[in-house]
Amino acid sequence: MRIGAHISAAGGVFKAFERAADIGCETMLLFTKSNRQWKAKPLAAEDVTKFKAAQQKFTSVQPVAVHASYLINIASPDPVLWEKSYQALKVEVERAGLLDIPLITFHPGSHMEGTPQDGLARIAQGVERVLVETAESAPNTIVCLETMAGQGTNLGAKFEHLAYILGEVGHHPRAGVCFDTCHVFAAGYDLRTPEAYTTTMAEFDAVVGLEHLKVFHFNDSKFKLGQNKDRHAHIGEGFIGKQGFANFLNDPRWQKHAAHLETPKKEKVEDGNEIEMDPINLATLRELRTIN
Ligand SMILES: [Zn+2]
Numbered sequence: 001m002r003i004g005a006h007i008s009a010a011g012g013v014f015k016a017f018e019r020a021a022d023i024g025c026e027t028m029l030l031f032t033k034s035n036r037q038w039k040a041k042p043l044a045a046e047d048v049t050k051f052k053a054a055q056q057k058f059t060s061v062q063p064v065a066v067h068a069s070y071l072i073n074i075a076s077p078d079p080v081l082w083e084k085s086y087q088a089l090k091v092e093v094e095r096a097g098l099l100d101i102p103l104i105t106f107h108p109g110s111h112m113e114g115t116p117q118d119g120l121a122r123i124a125q126g127v128e129r130v131l132v133e134t135a136e137s138a139p140n141t142i143v144c145l146e147t148m149a150g151q152g153t154n155l156g157a158k159f160e161h162l163a164y165i166l167g168e169v170g171h172h173p174r175a176g177v178c179f180d181t182c183h184v185f186a187a188g189y190d191l192r193t194p195e196a197y198t199t200t201m202a203e204f205d206a207v208v209g210l211e212h213l214k215v216f217h218f219n220d221s222k223f224k225l226g227q228n229k230d231r232h233a234h235i236g237e238g239f240i241g242k243q244g245f246a247n248f249l250n251d252p253r254w255q256k257h258a259a260h261l262e263t264p265k266k267e268k269v270e271d272g273n274e275i276e277m278d279p280i281n282l283a284t285l286r287e288l289r290t291i292n
């Protein structure tokens with residue numbers, strides 16, 4: 001399995017490669033625009049050229065994945081917000097296509113005051129449209145629905161939600177799932193022991209199909225199983241525990257898959273200084289990985 005982290009693209013998307021390589025990432029996740037703003041300055045030709053050059057140079061950091069803006073909600077019952085979200089998602093997919101990035105993950109969304117089923121139908125409609133409208137601009141980019149923790153009216157916490165959306169888009173080859181360990185655990189699927197892991201993955205296979213699982217987010221959980229709380233803990237320091245991650249890392253089915261940390265970047269130590277946590281979490285994962 002290829003392990004990496006969410007890396008800052010501050011100062012230009014191409015800069016993320018060097019940062020990722022410096023801390024030993026074998027793959028990386030990034031934002032190609034501000035995640036908390038709707039607007040995005042179009043990528044300049046120079047940015048694209050520099051990114052592609054870095055992609056050629058840093059062959060040790062592959063594949064790259066994008067995380068779309070947190071503002072996007074294509075489950076929204078508000079037609080204005082829905083269209084705004086849809087257009088933002090489309091721009092994100094187009095940017096990934098321009099940069100030759102093979103994976104983009106987005107949060108399926110919240111149904112708000114409507115019913116969950118209506119929300120799921122709206123998500124499916126948005127995914128279908130984005131696949132059609134970016135068929136030429138991002139032909140090699142897979143659009144992944146992230147598994148969610150089930151906070152509030154968030155959809156995507158049940159494997160059935162993801163299965164429904166993928167089914168509605170005809171199991172399109174450019175649609176897939178991003179499996180977030182913290183979120184899946186928070187949603188009530190156990191991953192802690194080899195037996196629990198086997199049961200959960202068998203359920204995912206039966207409901208969604210393992211072939212649709214394209215990429216992982218590796219986060220431990222600050223809350224217990226099934227609490228629907230989306231709070232990421234350092235690897236081995238949460239309620240999933242090290243064995244939970246060893247289950248994925250040593251499963252030969254995921255040998256070519258990428259997994260990205262989205263755990264807190266820094267922690268304070270006794271003397272008041274802060275230490276970088278990604279290298280520590282990466283080292284923990286590397287120790288747990290006994291197959292290559
Ligand atoms: Zn996410």
Ligand SMILES: [Zn+2]
Nearest residue numbers: 182183230231
């Ligand atoms: Zn999360």
